[in-house]
Every structure is written in C-alpha cells, then in structure tokens.
Amino acid sequence: MSDPRAAARSPRRRRDADSTRAALLKAADELFAERGYDHATIRDIGERAGVDAAMIARYFGGKAQLYIAVLHEEMSDDIPQDMLDPLRMRHLVDRAVRRGPSPIFQVALRPHDDPQAQAASREQLHRRIVGPLVARLTADGVDRPQEKAEILTAAFVGVLTARASGAFDRMPDLDADELTSLLLELLPPRH
Structure with missing residues (x-):
C-alpha cells in the first residue's frame, strides 16, 4: 500500500504546483497592470491562468498576498x-x-x-x-x-x-x- 503523503511530495506534483503558481503570478501581473488591483478579480485571475481561482487562496492566502507576491516577483x-x-x-x-x-x-x-x-x-x-x-x-x-x-x-x-x-x-x-x-x-x- 502506498503512502498518500509520498504522492503529494512527488516531483510531478511539485512541478504542477510550480506551474500553477507561476501561471497565477503571470495572470495576476497582467490583470493588475491592465485593470489595477481593485478591478482585477480573483475569478478573472484564475480564468486567465487556466486554473481554479480557489488556488489563489491555497498558494498565496488571498488577493492581497498574491498582489504582494507579484510585486516581489518583479x-x-x-x-x-x-x-x-x-x-x-x-x-x-x-x-x-x-x-x-x-x-x-x-x-x-x-x-x-x-x-x-x-x-x-x-x-x-x-x-x-x-x-x-x-x-x-x-x-x-x-x-x-x-x-x-x-x-x-x-x-x-x-x-x-x-x-x-x-x-x-x-x-x-x-x-x-x-x-x-x-x-x-x-x-x-x-x-
């Protein structure tokens, strides 16, 4: 029987997490530049990134933290x-x-x-x-x-x-x- 925690730490899963995080950062950077922080919605960021918007909370904690991550990324x-x-x-x-x-x-x-x-x-x-x-x-x-x-x-x-x-x-x-x-x-x- 395999350990489910081992699967969560697998290289493939890590690459997926890295690509999801990168896609969210890129989409957020674009939308914050186009619309400003207040008018860029979490849903729009998720759609542009091609991922579920709930991933923003998972990877960043929320919209403000994603915005700060975009600033730090640059x-x-x-x-x-x-x-x-x-x-x-x-x-x-x-x-x-x-x-x-x-x-x-x-x-x-x-x-x-x-x-x-x-x-x-x-x-x-x-x-x-x-x-x-x-x-x-x-x-x-x-x-x-x-x-x-x-x-x-x-x-x-x-x-x-x-x-x-x-x-x-x-x-x-x-x-x-x-x-x-x-x-x-x-x-x-x-x-």
Whole structure:
C-alpha cells in the first residue's frame, strides 16, 4: 500500500504546483497592470491562468498576498538604477508600452481599497523608483531632493498612464524608444 503523503511530495506534483503558481503570478501581473488591483478579480485571475481561482487562496492566502507576491516577483535584492538612467528608463517605458503601467505605479494614481496592498505598493514605489532618484539627486547636490524625486516620479507615472488614456493625439503612437528619448530630453541631465 502506498503512502498518500509520498504522492503529494512527488516531483510531478511539485512541478504542477510550480506551474500553477507561476501561471497565477503571470495572470495576476497582467490583470493588475491592465485593470489595477481593485478591478482585477480573483475569478478573472484564475480564468486567465487556466486554473481554479480557489488556488489563489491555497498558494498565496488571498488577493492581497498574491498582489504582494507579484510585486516581489518583479524585484531583485539589488536597488535598481534611478529612472533617469537611460537604460532603466527605457526598461520602465518599454514595460508600460507593452503591458500598461506597472502595479507599483498605480498606487501613485489612486489608493488601493485594500490597506495591505496599498502599503506594499507604496513601499515598492519608494524603494524602487523614488528612493534611487532621491539618492541620485542628493549625490548631485540638488536642493530638496525628496520633493523633486516625488514630483519627477509623479510626472513619469502620469506620462505612462496618459499615453494609454486616449486623451492625447500623438502620445499613443510613440513607441518605447521615442517616448524614452523625449522623456530624457525633458528631464534634468546628470551634473
């Protein structure tokens, strides 16, 4: 007689769990970017992932924890270059052009209804975008680096969001290279 617990620990079952978890993370990342945290439903995430939505509770605990896992999946332990670095800006713009503003940018537009998701988004926005920019501006001797970093971040998020809003005639036609180039022209050069 075989031990049912051994089957649960089998490599095949682990691969299935890994692929289910990965599919949920990918679907959630896409839907959070497209609709925002508050409008991406657990059911829609499960459908896009091709799995039962109940798996979200099993693997993550709930929608807020899944959202936090998406945020952590996107980051590394390294503090990224500031957004004024041309390669970093190109990466951020390219992602927004392809998939919409990232979940951490959405917190700059409107607070999430869920306090846990709000806190996680805000923390990542400051860790990955505002903080590196403050460090750069401080190193450059810029007056009021925190305030200026926050304003630059808000302007950048606004541009990425406005591009997809339909409110402007030419911005939606700009590809990632053109948009990055124009943004770098408008933002202050490094001293």
